[in-house]
Amino acid sequence: MKNEYTSTLIICIFAFMFSQDTIVALATPSGAGAIAVIRLSGPDAITLANAKFKSVRNKDLTKQKTHTIHLGHIVDGTKVYDEVLVSLFKGPNSYTGENVIEISCHGSQYIQQQIIQLFLRNGCRMADAGEFTLRAFLNGKLDLSQAEAVADLIASDNEASHQIAMQQMRGGFSSEIKKLREELLNFASLIELELDFAEEDVEFADRTQFITLLSRIQEVLKRLIDSFAVGNVLKNGIPVAIVGEPNVGKSTLLNAFLNEDRAIVSDIAGTTRDTIEDEIAIGGIGFRFIDTAGIRETTDVVESIGIKKTFEKIEQAQVVLYLSPLTPAIENLESIKVEIERIKNQFPLKTLVVITNKKDLYTPEQIETIEAEIPSTLFISAKTGDGVETLKNKLLEFVNTGALRNNETIVTNTRHFDALLKSLEGIERVQLGMDGGISGDLLAIDLKDALYHLGEITGQVSNDELLGNIFANFCIGK
Template structure:
């Protein structure tokens, strides 16, 4: 699958900017750059220059000067792709970018497809598959936690853990296979006691990695938080306070928010996507009814529900009773979703009423979204729902659905091996389950792969990476 042609693409975001970087990779990358590069001070042949050097000059199209540029040279195998790589830093004009790219296309380069530079890095052994996938995660990371996980994975933290388990299992698999060659002599090369210890250790690690996906997935994709409640309790005001900007329209008129409004912020390095929903009430307004229907849809999609009330209503005993009933209804309907009960407009309450509310509803969080009182404490409470201990301890966290699926399948096969050891299963049948476990380990790091899998993974990359 390794292509020997030379590819070119814009490596920086498209559009005008101060500078742009155009990348070439392949056997002819340096030779083709040489044909169009003219050094400023003295005539240079790029092919004769040392690797990892930068050269000032002009990109020429015949006698026409396109731009003054810096050309960086990376010779194989010490480059990102493992091939000869040239990076041209030019001025960020769209016109200049296209002129240089079109020039190299005319000289025989091919436009790189999505992720093709990283694909070549994988195929040339510069990265394993999980590290290559981490490159895309790093590019798309938009908070500290997702960036930290992607960096750890790109450095090989996850793949080294998997590779170590696979190597140990492979060693025992070899001994089991050797026993099959000497079946008539009835000898045992693989110590069954040590093998049992190994499968127990592999099971422990696999379960830890599988359990980490629950945390890793929300860190990578952000935690959706639905803000729900009756009309005019301050949901939009709370959203604005959390985001620290006027994102939602605020009005004293009940039913102002008729559609869901979403925005995302980072709290403690974790992304939270807040969803301001239409107020829940009985209404004959067709448009408002559609908004209320969407509210319940968003609650289904959310991982955390913030149930907001107007604290001034707590002056009425009947409201406190009905509010407690509503809390129980939400808990019963969404038992697996963390529920934050919040009373807004606390600045309008006296101390006696605050004490009464806290006594009646101990789990309630009091705040004033308009005054900004209690908003930071609410953020801390939201953050407490995410177990970030693994991040602080620098443990491996799984964020990739493909890895999660392969880990589950590998665990299933290892459990079969353990059962076979406990029941005295013959070596040939043990070997089948071991091979399957090794197969799923290999899928993660790319020791076992196919063109369809690679196509699906690298299709999600940006052009130029």
Template sequence: MTHQTTFNETIIALATPSGMGSIAVLRLSGENAIEIVNAHFKSKFASKDLTKVKSHTIHLGHILDGNRIIDEVLVSVFKNPNSYTGENVVEINCHGSIYIQQEILQLFLENGCRMATNGEYTLRAFTNGKLDLLQAEAVADLVASDSKASHQIALQQMRGGFSSEIENLREQLVNFASLIELELDFSEEDVEFADRTEFKRLVDKISHVLKRLIDSFAIGNVFKNGIPVAIVGEPNVGKSTLLNALLNEERAIVSDIAGTTRDAIEDEIAIDGVTFRFIDTAGIRETEDVVESIGIKKTYEKIDQAQLVIQIVSAENIAFNDEILKQVQNDVKSLKENYPTKKLLVVLNKIDLLDSEKLEKLIDQFENCIALSAKNNVGITELTTQLTDLVNIGALSNNQTIVSNSRHFEALTNALKSIKEVEKGMELNISSDLIAIDIRQALFHLGEITGAVTTDDLLGNIFANFCIGK
């Protein structure tokens, strides 16, 4: 999708979700938005000309199709440039009847408006300098946020914290780039305008900041999409019961028959503002059942995708059988060796079947261990607390810039590659014209993030993912 929009047209769309509700909001934007609404609006208490009212005011009245009243509405007027899009904007608050929504929409489509495309209001805001591209994308993330963490990241980016950090780096790099470009004009005179020592300090600083932002993507991406947690273990140790206890609902089938879970079952829960995606996997064991074997294969795939792994063990089984205990310890060791980057938590389930002395001895056998009874809902709070402790939310708590958008991550990675080439060129003392090429590349990739550098295809891909009313 490519946006080739003529911004002299007035657009209209429903800004609230489609369907029936108590109220609905229709939004118009464009040079003639106020005049178009004014031609079909009659104030309830006094004759009002919407074109002459003050900006950021609300007016009660009726929307008329000729002499026919469609609905009693509240009309909000926002005059350019002090509006979301930077254009004249009118928002009509009507009753939530689908019939009323469609009647008002059709009225204005027949009288000077056209339907807005996906994300066109925010595209106009970007084009008119009300938002940079990074902030515009944060609007979509804010609308889609479903946890405190994802909301906080989107809000921080929309306020411009990330943008100002990128623009500051870019501005400093532009200053030095201009001095190096100037040297090229005097190349025959062998003149240096850019202080190489100071330039190296700047490049080191930019490299450090880019690395920090790139590293933050590992946190930001999971905060935005939810932290995947794989619940693994042998059949009948209580994986499905634990999932049901965490979700406080009967989400997974629980049975005494080994191998009941044949496929991965997923669901989400917010804990302390962070979304966790719990995945109940098929029990890992030797089996000749073809369907169960496929489920076990999927278990290993889910472990690959997970950030955290809960190894659940039946406390009853290992308390009375040293051989099973040793096997479980080997399983935990194997998980740590095969997935060294995963955070592993051992959960001893069915503790209601043991006395306290035996339980304490078992807990000592494992590192990073929680004891609980999923069936009796004992120890679940301690488990959720431990899960949040294992997640690095320090950067979020300290309001640091966190990258959560894969497009930004790619641009930052490319910018860092170019900066590394600049560093390499300075170490080898190569000519200024070659260094200038790498600097231009770094500037290009930094500009991609905020929209200082754009293409129609890039804008099309970004704004096509917005809802129509935004």
């Protein structure tokens, strides 16, 4: 298949280009710390490191076994830069598949830069963003989706995003896609073979078995596509808008969630003029809370802009927490119900939680009346913390974590989602063609299209622009 031949050629060119040089970069975050790690990768990594490393036991790094650690000093002639530990990995048994050296030095920024510059002056090139992982991909250590999971793993800031990234990096998603693609490729090959013997009118591909395979592939692709709705919010955090009239305790609730004074709180209505956002993990799931300006009629220009932003944030949120006004709320119950219905009608796809805040200021009789009129309301006191944990547990109920608990494949990457959609479209065209009895050459076109998009996910089909876009988002040193 032409696209795959082109992809293989591009990968070979990339691999040849990278096989000629040795790269160096700081692998730990920039800045001062206790320890820093400087990484070299390439054919001359061990030789170059050995030239500037003086072992305390006079070891020659070029003669040492792979996956060993050695104590010594980085030197340049008589100048000693630092006492270091050198980790040695011989290709292909390394992260990149090449010879790799990792130098653990003290975390002084001066020492880091001096060692890096030393190797730049002596045969190394500064690594581009994501180049170590790109080399791992080109050398067959990772496929493309696993490489992307490396970036997701680095960026993970809660249990759910970490678990998804680990599952993808271990190859769960890749193996599922590769298996589907391999089965589909076998049938595509048989149909191509039929075209070569078109004059003999023979069938090599069992059409009944093929129809069964198409149905199963469609089922798997639809499941993976549907998982993106969950995966995207688990990866990026679930947006929660806190809305209501002025001075009902929205900012106090945000501070209670975050356990810090993130938002300014006062008795003056309209204190919050702009949205304030922050994220916390609840039960291992990331939630992004958005404190908004109070909703009311106002002639204040700045406050009006804030209220407009409030409705924009409601549009972007997955969950809306509506805080009802304080006493005399009993007299305002009808207007509260009208506001609740207005939000429901304006944003029908949002999950709405009605909250009566400042529970500590209500009498038992008032609470009973409000519960009778608005049964769905949740009573809390953001100031004292009463009911806040109950609210957190309620938020977790809105997250479909079944697939996460069952360790099922969850799609979180927009590129993968798009490729799955296009592959499904190709499969559905093949299905329609089978039902309509179209010729094998037309079936082969749609099959190639479905295979191409599946191959895009794992990198079996790729191009230099795609690889450049993906790895440009990595940090240097990874």
